[in-house]
Amino acid sequence: MPALKIEHVIKRHGALETVSDVSLSVEAGERVALLGHNGAGKTTIIKMVLGLMPITAGAIQVLGHQPGSAAARKQTGYLPESVAFHGSLTGREQLHHFARLKSTSLKEADNLLERVGLADAADRRIRTYSKGMRQRIGLAQVVLGQPKLAILDEPTSGLDPVSRHEFYDIVEELAHNGSAVMLSSHALTELELRTDRIAILSKGQLVANDSLQKLRDLASLPIKFKVTASNDTIESVNQQLGGERVNCQSLELMCTPAEKIGVLSAITALGPVVKDVDVTPASLEELYRYFSRVEEKSS
Amino acid sequence: MTSIFSIARLELLIARRNLWVATAILLMAMFNVVLTVAGNAPTGELGASPMTIAITSITTLSVYLVPLIGLLLSFDAISGEAERGTLTLELSYPLSRAEILLGKFIAHMVVLGVAIAIGLALTTAIIVSRHGTGAVEWGPLAALYFTSLALGATFLGLGYTISSLVRQTGAASGVAIALWLIAVVLYDLGLLGALVTDAGGTFSKTIFPYALVANPADAFRLLNMPDQSVNMLASGLGAASSVTGFFGQLTSLLLWPIAALLFALLAFRKVEP
Numbered sequence: 252m253p254a255l256k257i258e259h260v261i262k263r264h265g266a267l268e269t270v271s272d273v274s275l276s277v278e279a280g281e282r283v284a285l286l287g288h289n290g291a292g293k294t295t296i297i298k299m300v301l302g303l304m305p306i307t308a309g310a311i312q313v314l315g316h317q318p319g320s321a322a323a324r325k326q327t328g329y330l331p332e333s334v335a336f337h338g339s340l341t342g343r344e345q346l347h348h349f350a351r352l353k354s355t356s357l358k359e360a361d362n363l364l365e366r367v368g369l370a371d372a373a374d375r376r377i378r379t380y381s382k383g384m385r386q387r388i389g390l391a392q393v394v395l396g397q398p399k400l401a402i403l404d405e406p407t408s409g410l411d412p413v414s415r416h417e418f419y420d421i422v423e424e425l426a427h428n429g430s431a432v433m434l435s436s437h438a439l440t441e442l443e444l445r446t447d448r449i450a451i452l453s454k455g456q457l458v459a460n461d462s463l464q465k466l467r468d469l470a471s472l473p474i475k476f477k478v479t480a481s482n483d484t485i486e487s488v489n490q491q492l493g494g495e496r497v498n499c500q501s502l503e504l505m506c507t508p509a510e511k512i513g514v515l516s517a518i519t520a521l522g523p524v525v526k527d528v529d530v531t532p533a534s535l536e537e538l539y540r541y542f543s544r545v546e547e548k549s550s
Numbered sequence: 551m552t553s554i555f556s557i558a559r560l561e562l563l564i565a566r567r568n569l570w571v572a573t574a575i576l577l578m579a580m581f582n583v584v585l586t587v588a589g590n591a592p593t594g595e596l597g598a599s600p601m602t603i604a605i606t607s608i609t610t611l612s613v614y615l616v617p618l619i620g621l622l623l624s625f626d627a628i629s630g631e632a633e634r635g636t637l638t639l640e641l642s643y644p645l646s647r648a649e650i651l652l653g654k655f656i657a658h659m660v661v662l663g664v665a666i667a668i669g670l671a672l673t674t675a676i677i678v679s680r681h682g683t684g685a686v687e688w689g690p691l692a693a694l695y696f697t698s699l700a701l702g703a704t705f706l707g708l709g710y711t712i713s714s715l716v717r718q719t720g721a722a723s724g725v726a727i728a729l730w731l732i733a734v735v736l737y738d739l740g741l742l743g744a745l746v747t748d749a750g751g752t753f754s755k756t757i758f759p760y761a762l763v764a765n766p767a768d769a770f771r772l773l774n775m776p777d778q779s780v781n782m783l784a785s786g787l788g789a790a791s792s793v794t795g796f797f798g799q800l801t802s803l804l805l806w807p808i809a810a811l812l813f814a815l816l817a818f819r820k821v822e823p
Contacts, residue, residue: 301642303823324644331642335635339567340560351556352643392639 252315253278254400254431255300260309262295262455269295271455272309277431279399282422282445285435286539287452293435294332296452297404300433301329314399325353328398328430332405334389338378342369342388345377346395353396363391367421382409390418394425401425403434419445439535449535451542459542463535470541472533473505478518479527488524492517508532553645557653558660565623565661574619575665581611582669586676600680601687604673605694609774612666613767614734616698617705619665623658624709625726628818629719638823647818655706655811662702670695694774700803701770705730707810714817734767760798769802 253276262270270292277283287293298304300311302319313323336345343364350360364373367387377385386409393401403422407415422445426432434446449466451459459466479501480488489496492514494504506514511530518528533541565571585607589600598606631637640650670691677685709726716722741761748754763769773796 298638298823303638303641321644324642327642329639329642331635331638333635334639337560337564337634337636339564344560344563348556348560349643352553352645354552389639 254314255433256310256312257296257300258310258312260296260299260311261307262292262299262304263307269455270299273452273455273457275450275457275460277400277433279429279431280426281447282426282432282434283448283450284446285433285450285452286439286535287435288543291452292455293452294404295455297329297402297433297435300402301327326399328393328395328401330389330393330401330403330406333408334385336377336385336388338376340377341374342377342380342384343373345388346373346391349392349395355396360391360395363394366394367391368417383411383414386410386414386418390421394421397425397428398430401430401432401434403432405436406434407436439539449538451539453543458545459538463538466538466542467533468508470533470538471508472537472541474508474511474533475529475531476504476506476514476518477529477531478502478504478525480524481526484524488521491521553643554649554653554656557645557650558656561654561657562660565657570622571661574622575661575668578615578619578665578669579672581615582608582673583676585611586673599687600677600685601690604677605687605690606775608669608673609694609771612694612698612701613771616662616666616702616770617730617734617767619662620658620702620705621709621712621726621730623661624654624706625713625722626719627654627658627710628713628821629717629722630713632717632821632823633719637821641823648815651710651811651815651818654710655703658706659699659703662706663699666695666698666702690774697770697773697803700807701766703807704766704803704810705733707807707812707814710814711810711817714814714821717821733765737765738768763798763802766802766806769799769806773799773803 255275255277257273257275260270260273261268269290273292273296275283275296285293285296295304299306300313300318302317302323306318311318313320314326316323340348343361346360346364347357350357361373364370367390369384369387369391372380372384377388380388386406390403390406393403401422406422407418410418422432422434446463448462449459450457459469461469476494477497478488478492478494482499485496485500485502489502492502492504494502496502504514515528515530518525586604589603589607628637631640641647674686674691708729712725712729713722716725741758745754745758748758763772
């Protein structure tokens with residue numbers, strides 16, 4: 252049984268359909284990223300999964316329970332988009348409160364404060380916290396009680412690169428301990444290495460749902476080579492390989508994934524003339540744009 | 551149960567650091583002291599005991615102040631959380647909306663209870679220091695305390711209702727002030743106006759007494775004005791108290807808090823974060 256099962260879910264607000272026939276499931280220990288523009292339906296799906304918004308049609312099961320039921324909520328951790336807390340409470344007071352609501356020990360809350368690097372600031376008012384620190388409190392309350400399903404809405408917006416890295420370490424640990432993780436994000440590059448599967452939403456429809464590698468194959472977007480030679484050899488390299496000169500030392504060329512090995516051997520055949528080669532597969536940004544556009548064309 | 555108390559505990563922490571709450575408690579204490587001291591000066595001339603005079607003055611004050619404090623505590627209870635963005639997270643936790651509301655209510659009742667108790671304790675202390683322990687009448691004092699709590703509870707519930715229905719805190723505060731003005735000032739003026747135009751007709755005899763106790767603020771006022779003569783002095787509307795009587799007033803004060811909390815729950819259930 253998947254931890255989260257979304258089946259043919261539709262959400263309408265009057266005549267406006269914000270989520271159209273979305274099916275998606277997340278298994279225990281799996282990290283799934285939900286990508287989409289603003290207004291693509293990410294937050295709507297998350298709110299339906301949490302039982303905060305009624306579903307127009309279709310069904311959602313959270314660990315086999317109705318979304319929003321006591322049994323489902325007990326095993327779910329949630330980090331809302333731009334999480335906020337009451338400014339006059341201290342971080343420790345706030346997290347202790349969450350620990351009581353989740354019926355876990357206060358000791359675990361204290362340990363988590365240390366884990367997210369807030370041990371020193373724990374007894375200061377949240378009003379004095381930076382955005383990153385508030386986000387850490389938010390993450391700590393998700394991890395509290397080791398939920399079977401963790402839902403993170405734009406979790407890394409406003410975090411600096413180091414904090415983001417630490418953030419994903421904690422998410423990884425959560426998944427490693429058997430939690431299913433579903434997160435939505437705009438920061439695409441960081442997701443490439445940090446998630447198992449990527450689901451792309453566009454205008455309320457699920458346009459892609461697979462691992463990054465599979466999505467790349469599916470889209471078969473060109474692979475970019477950057478070949479660096481020297482000032483006097485670049486001209487001949489250009490004639491042999493084709494492509495486009497970017498400066499007086501290097502050139503760029505594109506090929507399909509199927510041609511990749513052929514191009515590589517052509518480059519290596521040039522021998523010591525080639526000083527360096529960079530091979531860049533299609534980035535998540537490009538994939539994301541590709542799948543969003545495909546949907547727009549067909550609709 | 552743990553969830554309710556955890557919410558209540560958190561709300562108390564917040565209230566303790568809230569300048570509004572501190573001001574309200576201070577205001578309440580100060581007014582009580584001033585009224586007790588001032589009301590004690592002409593003792594004997596009215597033939598009323600010092601306690602009666604103090605309670606009458608404090609009742610008149612509380613009719614305005616207790617609903618105001620109740621609304622101040624509650625008007626942003628839901629809308630404030632919705633605006634801050636804490637409501638979505640709170641609602642994703644394994645606890646019902648009734649539990650959230652009840653937790654907040656318990657905390658706010660504790661705040662009200664402490665504020666009113668401090669005021670009345672000061673009043674009692676002043677009377678004891680001036681007239682000795684014999685002058686203290688515990689019955690009316692306890693009645694004033696508990697009816698004040700009932701009055702406060704009513705306006706807490708109405709405040710939560712407003713807070714759930716009006717989603718912006720700014721607008722909620724406006725509606726709360728309007729409600730306060732209507733309940734404690736305009737309602738009485740309206741009744742008085744109707745009474746004058748009716749000039750002893752059917753309205754004055756049948757509808758008016760019920761319309762009067764239907765307002766919890768008026769029920770509270772009538773219940774705590776022990777002496778009919780003092781009552782007449784304090785409020786021209788006192789004459790109606792004999793018709794619906796003690797029972798009517800008590801029923802109004804007991805039913806209102808329950809009704810107000812039910813309204814609040816119904817309104818809160820409809821809130822979609």
